[in-house]
Amino acid sequence: MSIKVAITDDHLLVINGIKAMLAPYSQVQVVYESHISTSLLTALPAVQPDVLLLDIQMPDLDGMELCKQVRKNHPGIKVIALSSFMESHYVKQMLRNGAMGYLLKNTDPEKLITAIETVYAGDQFLDDIIRRQLLNEMLTGQKRSGYDIPLTRREEEILKLIAEEYSNQEIAAALFISLRTVETHRLNLTQKLAVKNTAGLVKEALKRGIIE
Secondary structure, three states: OOEEEEEEOOOHHHHHHHHHHHOOOOOEEEEEEEOOHHHHHHHHHHHOOOEEEEEOOOOOOOHHHHHHHHHHHOOOOEEEEEEOOOOHHHHHHHHHOOOOEEEEOOOOHHHHHHHHHHHHOOOOEEOHHHHHHHHHHHHHOOOOOHHHOOOOHHHHHHHHHHHOOOOHHHHHHHHOOOHHHHHHHHHHHHHHOOOOOHHHHHHHHHHOOOOO
């Protein structure tokens, strides 16, 4: 019996690359692929993959919120985050939202298949680089500064609108997303950038050149 895998990434090239890496392994079967978060949520009840390979940076609904929704509505699906971001904020947030694995996008086929088999068996799998970084932060207490932490495209859009004094409701309307999604992004921004309020977010927007 093969492990059913779904892939969600906003770049078709990445999806095709993952499929090519998995093709030689008969123990896995790619049963679904999508570059749109909402399409994935609609398809999951029928597809029911065992493992979901999920990009964090999605255009419509970011991977962190998407992971939370998938785990809430389909607890049997094991989520592995695939990202070019290695910052601990992303890793910890994905794990809090229910992901069982975190891999960098430059992973090799052997590590990818090991991660899939590991989370399918019910165990956690973290990229070696990520694991060492989390351990180092735990031992030294040192974290990267907020200015060094990159933002997703959606986070930059929302930060810009916050700096322009848009309310959460106005941001939701402008970006065609739900109020809850805006609130989640806003909370993630304050945590990621280590600020306490809107004034701190505006200061970061200025510092990063998102607004002038």
